[in-house]
Amino acid sequence: MFKLAFLRRTLMTTVSILVFLLSSVILGQSQMQYSKLDLISEVTSVAEDSTFSVAIALDPDPGWHVYWTNPGDNGNAPSETWTLPEGFTAGELQYTEPGFVPFMQFMSYGYNDKALFIAEISTPAEFDGPIKIECSVNWLVCDDSLCVMERGKASLSLRKGSGENLSTWHDDFEAARAKQPQKVDWTAEFVATEESVELEIQIPEDAGDVSDVWFFPAAKKLINHAEPQTIGVENSVVRIKSVAGVRYDRYEEIVGVLRTIPSSAAEKPKSFEIKAQRVKQLTERDLEEVSTRSPTDIKALSATH
Numbered sequence: 001m002f003k004l005a006f007l008r009r010t011l012m013t014t015v016s017i018l019v020f021l022l023s024s025v026i027l028g029q030s031q032m033q034y035s036k037l038d039l040i041s042e043v044t045s046v047a048e049d050s051t052f053s054v055a056i057a058l059d060p061d062p063g064w065h066v067y068w069t070n071p072g073d074n075g076n077a078p079s080e081t082w083t084l085p086e087g088f089t090a091g092e093l094q095y096t097e098p099g100f101v102p103f104m105q106f107m108s109y110g111y112n113d114k115a116l117f118i119a120e121i122s123t124p125a126e127f128d129g130p131i132k133i134e135c136s137v138n139w140l141v142c143d144d145s146l147c148v149m150e151r152g153k154a155s156l157s158l159r160k161g162s163g164e165n166l167s168t169w170h171d172d173f174e175a176a177r178a179k180q181p182q183k184v185d186w187t188a189e190f191v192a193t194e195e196s197v198e199l200e201i202q203i204p205e206d207a208g209d210v211s212d213v214w215f216f217p218a219a220k221k222l223i224n225h226a227e228p229q230t231i232g233v234e235n236s237v238v239r240i241k242s243v244a245g246v247r248y249d250r251y252e253e254i255v256g257v258l259r260t261i262p263s264s265a266a267e268k269p270k271s272f273e274i275k276a277q278r279v280k281q282l283t284e285r286d287l288e289e290v291s292t293r294s295p296t297d298i299k300a301l302s303a304t305h
Helices: 002-028 170-178
Strands: 029-031 035-041 051-060 066-072 079-083 099-103 106-111 115-122 131-142 147-160 188-192 196-202 213-217 229-234 237-243 253-260 271-278 288-293
Touching: 029 147, 035 131, 035 147, 051 131, 051 170, 066 131, 066 213, 079 115, 115 170, 196 253, 196 271, 213 229, 213 237
Parallel strands: 188 271
Antiparallel strands: 029 035, 035 051, 051 115, 066 106, 079 131, 099 106, 131 147, 188 196, 196 237, 213 253, 229 237, 229 288, 253 271
């Protein structure tokens, strides 16, 4: 009788452990109808009065895509709600450089492959471990004929410690950071009319060749995303002219991403995050190397990530 009871307790304990492990996997990564959701940490332990990185990982199924902070003509960027221990705070999501997602006559900005949206978590001066971080996420996933709003909740548990122990995800975080636009303080101005939005950026000499570019505005509906952009260059000044969008007159300041267009498959695009102020008119210039290009012509800036 004692042996039977012992075996029964052992079996129940084993089942409980398996259920706990399965629950952890389900909370850590969720397979939705057309994509996967995961919440990952760059560290395995968390220190007091510090910051560390976590990331919402969205992995669309083959043929599907998710969206950048400005989705372009169609789509929705991911939105998140954090549940954190007392005294912890989460920063804004950090987006990697966007790519083109064409559909019929429309042009959207997003990612065809797995994308990491990094957030910095700040910890208080004192806390008890372990800590649990939970995030509810809503995102739109689309293919060439269907869009589905998916939502899920993911969580992770971290022990209190030095905060220096890197997880197996460290390389993924580094790869994502390498795809984030470099923030620069270049002088930039723009004018916006009912017909066009014209952006002028002064490029420092040490920035290298940034003359053949595409501009991805974070401001929604500022430009017509599917229309060509005209690029003109005069010495260290680059001017980009786009067809105006329906909200061309709403912005006094804009933020956007400049991505260089490689001349060969061996060359990788570079990206820069710039901020521009609205002005009444730009300085008259004798622009050279003027070229006009449609987004559908630029295969190097597809949404493949």
